Amino acid sequence: MMQAAMTHWIVVPLVLPAVVAPLLILASRHNLAAQRVVSIAAATALLAVAIGLYALAQDGVVRPYLVGAWPAPYGIVLILDRLSATMVLLFAVLSLAIVVYATAGWDLRGRHFHPLFQFQVLGVNGAFLTGDVFNLFVFFEVMLIASYGLMLHGGGARRLRAGFRYVTVNLIGSTLFLFAVGTIYAVTGTLNMADLARKVATVAAGDTALLGVGAVMLFLVFALKASVAPLHGWLPTAYAAAPGLSAALFMIMTKVGAYTILRVYTLIFGADAGALAGIVTPWMLPAALATLAVGAIGMLAARSLLGLACFAVVWSMGSLLVAFGLFDAGGIGSGLYYVLHSTLAGAALFLLVDILVPQRGRAEDRLVPAPLPHPALLGGLFFAAAIAIAGLPPLSGFLGKLMIMEASRGSDAAVWIWGTILATSLVAILAFARAGSAVFWKPAKGVDAPAAEAVAHPALGPDPVAAHSATGQGGAGPTPAGGGRGPAPTHAHAAVGAAAVAGIPASPARPPAHGAGPAAGFKAAGAPAVAPPRLQPVPVAVFVLVLGATVALTAFAGPVRREMGLTAAQILDTSAYVRAVLGPEASAAVGRP
């Protein structure tokens, strides 16, 4: 009885957002304060439930939840095992961080952020928990529809244009998904994952090729979601145009693609799939290595912080899929550790860009020098995030990469894997170093101390502490405050002139102005300058906490990796999964009636 009551918690991650989202629209659409309270409460409750479910899954039992108590191959079934519990918990942590960040004023930029957010939670949790391929399609669609709304949050022409492409690409992906689902159903007569796992091995020889086509089409769909090269092209356009917070939330969506690849191609088309065993294995590794290369090249070529962050996502998906592509316990365990790391670190990077962009005035996220208040604080945070993403010690990205390389040591392609991961990591470090020096360091050169002080003040805004610290730095030597692209034209001209004296093309679009040095600097100080908005404490705190989670991942790397190892072992034990869903006698193969 107790056990039965516990099992009902499995459906809560779906029911909770499904109730809260309409409630937010219907009951409090004009009351943002109420929306914020309800949304944060729902995210907190979801986190508590996710922790509970994770604890429940600790015993290594695969728990099916039969919706409406319909027996397994016929009704809708949700599955709680270690893998789905881990993913739901990861997403609950991320979503709580996002929703708290949003309440700091971000949700004012467009309408209905909180309901859309809850629908996104519903779709993602559903995709993680479902045990049915068609339900997976439905939850993908729920997730995507919400993501369209979140991506267009705030509007703007550029976002609409990119949004159209994003929606079209995903529509075509959904069509392909349906073709794949239809093909698989036509051959096997079932869409329940456990039932499929049982039947795929015993498909008639004449139907194997057709089922293989379905399997590969399905892989293409998941690879599209996971932004695997050469299907990654949509991601940089879409995420760079999306608002930073939505992009941070979308970090989980590429992981949904990776999760479904892992689930379907271990359970259904895994080692026990007869003629179709490991049908995508030959494709995974080359595609993953290509993703690594494309991501690294894109990072180096990026001309904006968002472009850099987007290609960093593509790059991290490459490392992840290298690990999953090994399809053994070591690879999957390391890959899962890297999933935790890359989701949190990627989200932290997008949050930081979202914090930085309004501070940089018209320079926005482009990699050009610009005056920046709080250079020490923001630069330090960027440095930490870059270390986490690029995989330098001591943060978890380094450990994750180390684990993946360790796991691949026995593989035939070990040389390729090691070579690509190490080479692209070097490129990633270079890209982050270049971006960091362009954004935080470059303007310091060529502006001498009095000018820097004078320019610093109008750009700094109302924060006296920061003004003091920046001025102190300016006096001591370099300060980034007197950058090339200022809010006021005179200011910018002065800075360009100053930079031109030092031989730096700070802003090639504008001709060097007539003057440089102290006089020009004081002139700029008198000009009306648009002060950047005050740096708010809540977003910065959320960013620090998300990044702190990767520090925790580093500190507890041993226990976490052991957990992920157990998860990997459970994923590979597909017969236990099938027995848990279809009953203990479900080993005998049953053909199509």
Place this chain on the structure above:
Amino acid sequence: MEVLVASGIGLLTAVGVYLVLRRQTFPVVIGTVFLSYAVNLFLFATGRLTVNRPPIYASGASGYADPLPQALVLTAIVISFGMTALVVVLALRGFLETGSDSVEGDPAGPADGGDDATVTTDQARP
């Protein structure tokens, strides 16, 4: 009948793929509609083609049509209808805000940030 249905689906898919690859938003939208028609017919056919058979219990029936694909098609139709409505609105808003219905050509320069000379006209970024 199989040949007819199969070539019908094939033709719809071919038309859809061709239109989706066009440069203007309107043909792309129509292309996605054609693709969703094709996939709906395809899903319907996955339960095998049967004529005059009841999908659920009927007394005296000699055989049954597979009811599951019909349920799947219903779901797929609803979702593709919603998606089509969304993409139409998006295309229209994009056209009204930028004055161009080209799928390519970002008004604010390349997606990864744009040229130094252009200033992004994005209202959402103060």
